[in-house]
Amino acid sequence: MTQPGAVQPDDPRGLAGPHVSGTEATAAAASPAARTCPDPSRAPDGARARPKRGIAAVGPRFLQVWYRDAFVFVKLWKTNLFPPLIEPYLYLLALGLGVGFYVSEIDGVDYLTFVAPGIIVTSAILQATFECTYGSYFRMSFQSTFDAIISTPVNPEEVSMGEICWGASRATLAAAAIMVSLAAFGRLELIWAPVILALQFLVGMQFGALSLLITSKVRQTEYFNFFLSGIIFPAQMLTGAFFPLSRIPEMLQPIAWAVPLTSAIDLTRSIMLDRLGPHSLLQLAYVAVATLVFVELALRHMRRRLIG
Amino acid sequence: MDGPPTPPPPGAGAAPTAAAAGSTAAIVCFDLRKNYRDTLALAGVDLRVERGSVFGFLGPNGAGKSTLVKILTGLVHPSGGQVEVLGGKPGSRAVHRRLGYLPEQFRFPQWLTGRELLRLHARLMGVGAEDARLLELVGLDAAGDRRIGEYSKGMQQRLGLAQALVGDPELVFLDEPTSALDPIGRRDVRDILTHLRDRGMTVFLNSHLLTEVERVCDRLAVIDKGSVIAQGATTDLLQVPGLSVRVGELPVGAFDAIAALLPSNLAPPTYAAGVITLPGVAAGEVPAVVRTLVDAGLPVYEVAFARQSLEEAFVQLLQGRHPGVNGEARA
Numbered sequence: 001m002t003q004p005g006a007v008q009p010d011d012p013r014g015l016a017g018p019h020v021s022g023t024e025a026t027a028a029a030a031s032p033a034a035r036t037c038p039d040p041s042r043a044p045d046g047a048r049a050r051p052k053r054g055i056a057a058v059g060p061r062f063l064q065v066w067y068r069d070a071f072v073f074v075k076l077w078k079t080n081l082f083p084p085l086i087e088p089y090l091y092l093l094a095l096g097l098g099v100g101f102y103v104s105e106i107d108g109v110d111y112l113t114f115v116a117p118g119i120i121v122t123s124a125i126l127q128a129t130f131e132c133t134y135g136s137y138f139r140m141s142f143q144s145t146f147d148a149i150i151s152t153p154v155n156p157e158e159v160s161m162g163e164i165c166w167g168a169s170r171a172t173l174a175a176a177a178i179m180v181s182l183a184a185f186g187r188l189e190l191i192w193a194p195v196i197l198a199l200q201f202l203v204g205m206q207f208g209a210l211s212l213l214i215t216s217k218v219r220q221t222e223y224f225n226f227f228l229s230g231i232i233f234p235a236q237m238l239t240g241a242f243f244p245l246s247r248i249p250e251m252l253q254p255i256a257w258a259v260p261l262t263s264a265i266d267l268t269r270s271i272m273l274d275r276l277g278p279h280s281l282l283q284l285a286y287v288a289v290a291t292l293v294f295v296e297l298a299l300r301h302m303r304r305r306l307i308g
Numbered sequence: 309m310d311g312p313p314t315p316p317p318p319g320a321g322a323a324p325t326a327a328a329a330g331s332t333a334a335i336v337c338f339d340l341r342k343n344y345r346d347t348l349a350l351a352g353v354d355l356r357v358e359r360g361s362v363f364g365f366l367g368p369n370g371a372g373k374s375t376l377v378k379i380l381t382g383l384v385h386p387s388g389g390q391v392e393v394l395g396g397k398p399g400s401r402a403v404h405r406r407l408g409y410l411p412e413q414f415r416f417p418q419w420l421t422g423r424e425l426l427r428l429h430a431r432l433m434g435v436g437a438e439d440a441r442l443l444e445l446v447g448l449d450a451a452g453d454r455r456i457g458e459y460s461k462g463m464q465q466r467l468g469l470a471q472a473l474v475g476d477p478e479l480v481f482l483d484e485p486t487s488a489l490d491p492i493g494r495r496d497v498r499d500i501l502t503h504l505r506d507r508g509m510t511v512f513l514n515s516h517l518l519t520e521v522e523r524v525c526d527r528l529a530v531i532d533k534g535s536v537i538a539q540g541a542t543t544d545l546l547q548v549p550g551l552s553v554r555v556g557e558l559p560v561g562a563f564d565a566i567a568a569l570l571p572s573n574l575a576p577p578t579y580a581a582g583v584i585t586l587p588g589v590a591a592g593e594v595p596a597v598v599r600t601l602v603d604a605g606l607p608v609y610e611v612a613f614a615r616q617s618l619e620e621a622f623v624q625l626l627q628g629r630h631p632g633v634n635g636e637a638r639a
Contacts, residue, residue, distance in 0.1 A: 061432070061434070064431045064432050064434075065432070067428075067431065068428050068431070068432065071420075071424070071428060072417045072419075072420065075417070075419050075420060075424075076419050142415060143414070143415040143416070143417075144411040144412075144413060144414045144415065145415075147381075147383055147409070147411040147414075148409060148410075148411055148414060148429070148471070149432055150381075150382065150383060150404075151381045151382065151383070151404060151407055151408075151409035151411075151481075152404055152429070152432045152433045152434075152475075153401045153404045153405050153432075153433065153434055154432050155401065306383070307382070307383060307384065307385060307399065308344075308378065308383065308384040308385065
């Protein structure tokens with residue numbers, strides 16, 4: 001105990017910050033042991049145990065984060081659900097019925113049938129993208145929600161995984177809503193609906209993860225404009241959603257196919273047009289691997305953002 | 309005053325460790341440092357918070373308060389030093405199960421009800437719903453089913469306090485929990501904090517409201533420029549050894565003449581704003597001092613053993629460390 005009145009340079013009242021005398025404090029500061037943080041990776045027996053990071057660190061608590069997002073969403077379901085669905089319906093009307101009136105056939109089917117898978121997938125990715133950019137950023141920076149969650153037993157990876165899965169859920173919801181009307185138009189066989197929805201969930205995870213990766217880097221929402229205008233909207237237009245890839249210059253086609261979204265759209269179209277083949281498995285694998293990579297990157301970068 | 313975190317005896321060869329000191333402490337830091345690139349946020353913080361205390365943490369803006377709180381809650385990695393919270397590593401799941409945290413500037417989804425918010429947080433904590441008890445504790449039992457958007461700022465702050473208490477934590481960090489409260493609300497929060505302390509909970513209170521800290525905290529620390537410049541029991545920090553005698557305005561030069569009359573064994577007195585302060589005066593010496601002053605013709609309006617407000621102590625601690633902080637603020 002430092003005696004009152006024992007004034008030290010940094011302790012004008014003698015109330016002693018360090019709780020140790022000047023000599024002891026100096027000794028403590030000089031000690032290599034005192035200079036190092038407790039090594040979180042060192043197990044009690046001294047063996048090194050690397051802390052889990054990325055997907056390996058995700059436990060079941062991510063479901064609670066997902067549940068929280070879903071609960072808040074459902075509380076405002078009228079506001080949350082309908083506006084985002086208007087846009088894809090407008091696409092359906094404008095492209096499928098409007099433009100489709102002038103296009104007799106494309107890729108062996110009428111234009112509405114051709115463009116429907118593209119609208120499903122692009123609507124899904126937009127939902128996941130907006131949820132995991134603006135939505136996640138709002139929760140992270142403006143509401144301090146993530147800080148409050150991370151101070152519970154939920155770890156940063158579970159927070160991120162919950163956000164990505166919620167983005168994927170919203171993507172699936174959007175896809176489902178469009179599929180209902182496509183079924184009404186006779187453009188979708190309902191037997192394939194679960195498979196298509198599962199694929200949209202996967203694609204939603206991919207774009208949710210990519211978006212969260214971007215969110216982990218931005219310091220203000222204006223930067224999302226670069227991501228949306230520079231990546232998301234071009235990807236929407238140049239990955240075979242609204243016209244066949246054969247229409248873009250041949251030298252650009254490999255680049256278009258390298259974008260996982262192209263495979264996702266083509267796979268969805270193959271399912272809906274009953275054109276599945278061995279290439280579909282390759283496309284599914286590509287989409288799945290790309291999703292895993294983006295999720296892993298998003299989880300690791302979000303940890304760095306959330307734990308400074 | 310705080311007891312030291314039991315460092316090993318000098319020459320024992322082992323450096324003091326947080327673990328060695330942590331058995332009775334909720335928080336122990338040794339030489340804790342944090343750099344943000346070229347900016348030094350914490351310059352070797354040593355801190356000890358006893359279990360079952362309400363601990364006030366003060367400092368000017370940019371002093372490192374938020375950084376330290378974030379390190380203790382596992383939201384920031386330290387660059388060096390040692391830190392232990394509830395006997396474990398900050399950020400570990402085992403510690404977070406026993407921790408509550410109300411971040412500064414926390415915003416709630418406005419369309420949830422208070423009860424729903426607490427239930428959601430209970431799920432995140434992995435505990436059963438305890439919204440009824442917590443809403444009652446913070447005085448929101450009648451408003452629990454109303455939308456948070458209809459709550460006043462003070463009600464939202466109390467709800468934040470309830471959220472931080474979900475899971476009945478052993479240690480709770482409150483970042484500015486009374487800033488939006490009216491005087492009645494602040495008194496309610498003080499009562500809650502006192503109740504929590506009586507139940508054995510440790511409360512770490514980060515607040516700019518010095519009067520609140522002074523009233524509710526039994527221990528406190530002041531941080532400035534990344535270093536803890538004082539810590540200990542609040543009563544010790546505010547106590548000024550000596551006597552203060554309010555005599556009113558003195559003519560120029562009169563004070564020196566009076567000082568010469570006082571018993572020679574006393575430390576030199578000072579005079580400011582109508583008050584003579586006599587350091588080191590014992591209770592038995594008070595009658596002689598007062599008699600001397602009265603005999604000198606001074607009107608003695610008030611005699612009291614000196615005690616300063618936390619604001620005065622705070623300003624005094626920062627005096628000389630910051631441009632613009634001077635003794636005038638103590639008037």
